[in-house]
Amino acid sequence: MQVFKAFFKILNKNKTAMIVYMVIYLALTFVLSSNGQKNDTSDFSKVCMEIGVENQDNGKLGEALVAYLEKENEIKDIPKEREDLLDAMYYRDIQYVLIIPEDFTEKFLAGEREEVLEGTAVPGNNTAYLAKMEIDEFLQKLGMYIDGGYEPEQAAQKTLDNMEKESKVEFLSVEDSGTKPAAAYFFDYIPYIFLCIMMVSLSCVLIIFNEKNLDARNRCSSMSFFQRNLQMVLGSLGIMLLEYGVFMLVAWIMYPNYMGSFRGILSMGNALAFMLVCLSIAFLAGRQAKDDAQLNMAANVIGLAFSFLGGVFVPIDLMNKGMQKVAKFVPSYWYVSSNNSIWKIKSLSEAGDIYRNWLIMLAFAIAVFAIALMMNRLKARKS
Numbered sequence: 001m002q003v004f005k006a007f008f009k010i011l012n013k014n015k016t017a018m019i020v021y022m023v024i025y026l027a028l029t030f031v032l033s034s035n036g037q038k039n040d041t042s043d044f045s046k047v048c049m050e051i052g053v054e055n056q057d058n059g060k061l062g063e064a065l066v067a068y069l070e071k072e073n074e075i076k077d078i079p080k081e082r083e084d085l086l087d088a089m090y091y092r093d094i095q096y097v098l099i100i101p102e103d104f105t106e107k108f109l110a111g112e113r114e115e116v117l118e119g120t121a122v123p124g125n126n127t128a129y130l131a132k133m134e135i136d137e138f139l140q141k142l143g144m145y146i147d148g149g150y151e152p153e154q155a156a157q158k159t160l161d162n163m164e165k166e167s168k169v170e171f172l173s174v175e176d177s178g179t180k181p182a183a184a185y186f187f188d189y190i191p192y193i194f195l196c197i198m199m200v201s202l203s204c205v206l207i208i209f210n211e212k213n214l215d216a217r218n219r220c221s222s223m224s225f226f227q228r229n230l231q232m233v234l235g236s237l238g239i240m241l242l243e244y245g246v247f248m249l250v251a252w253i254m255y256p257n258y259m260g261s262f263r264g265i266l267s268m269g270n271a272l273a274f275m276l277v278c279l280s281i282a283f284l285a286g287r288q289a290k291d292d293a294q295l296n297m298a299a300n301v302i303g304l305a306f307s308f309l310g311g312v313f314v315p316i317d318l319m320n321k322g323m324q325k326v327a328k329f330v331p332s333y334w335y336v337s338s339n340n341s342i343w344k345i346k347s348l349s350e351a352g353d354i355y356r357n358w359l360i361m362l363a364f365a366i367a368v369f370a371i372a373l374m375m376n377r378l379k380a381r382k383s
Helices: 002-013 015-038 061-072 082-090 104-109 126-147 152-163 182-188 190-209 212-220 225-254 262-288 292-309 321-327 331-342 352-382
Strands: 050-055 074-076 096-100 118-121
Touching: 002 015, 002 190, 002 225, 015 190, 015 225, 050 061, 061 074, 061 096, 061 104, 061 126, 061 152, 096 126, 104 126, 118 126, 126 152, 182 190, 182 225, 182 262, 182 331, 190 225, 190 262, 190 292, 190 331, 225 262, 225 352, 262 292, 262 331, 262 352, 292 321, 292 331, 331 352
Parallel strands: 050 074, 050 096
Antiparallel strands: 096 118
């Protein structure tokens, strides 16, 4: 077991760097999971916009419109100079500019209600277009009261009272599965973290074994190609279990109730299945890379690609059908699919799809390991 022992001797010499990497990635896990929990769409609130208003209207309807807009938005004065106005819109100090002409009330009462206001939204700012929608809604209801025979002052007041009524917004889920637990957010971003940390941690060991003279001497030894690669795989597996254990220990400390439940056990199994995929990818990249720079670049490219395509950073439901089909060829897709189901199920009898996803990830790991060993064999024959 000389190669296996050498793995951990090299790792021991680089333990300081390994500890730093572990701390950084653990901190990154906390940041991503906490942001995910804060961004959960479990609440609804109106958007407050910065609206520049110039009310030149001589009647009461212009005042009513301004009174309505300032209830939910921040009303600002429009700069007199054009350059100052453009600067304010460029820096998003003003998102929407509204000019109410002096004959607004007169025209509105006369039935001229199309394009009677001058409004400009900041180009490319979708939020600013909400201001136009609010204005159109107010004018539509105001017109109904005017056409119903109310005096302008009464119509304006009734419109303001009517617009104060708010609808209750509820987010519906396909499955009535309760609130997503905090621990689930911890596991949401593990695919990116695990893949990066496995590739970075194995680099310090595999790069040394890839050194030309050392690799040539190893091939000349009495140890067979199979035994040498087997011990490398076992050494990589030992590093994987060490890092996996650290993350799971932290999860147990932070979320003991969740981790002690069957959902926690399933989450640990799901993470372990994907960790095997990360190990196989890191082993393949580490055996082919010539230096740390190449491996670090590969870690970032592969980690981000798997995270975006697999649904870690972008929910699968937001992708088009074509991208969803492509995502199924990425192992992180199956991890995310299981992770989204684990916290919703009520018993282990409902975990059939989760076990299937584990087998798919295991198949990915075996396939990549086979490719890595085959490439190592071809590399050895050429040299």
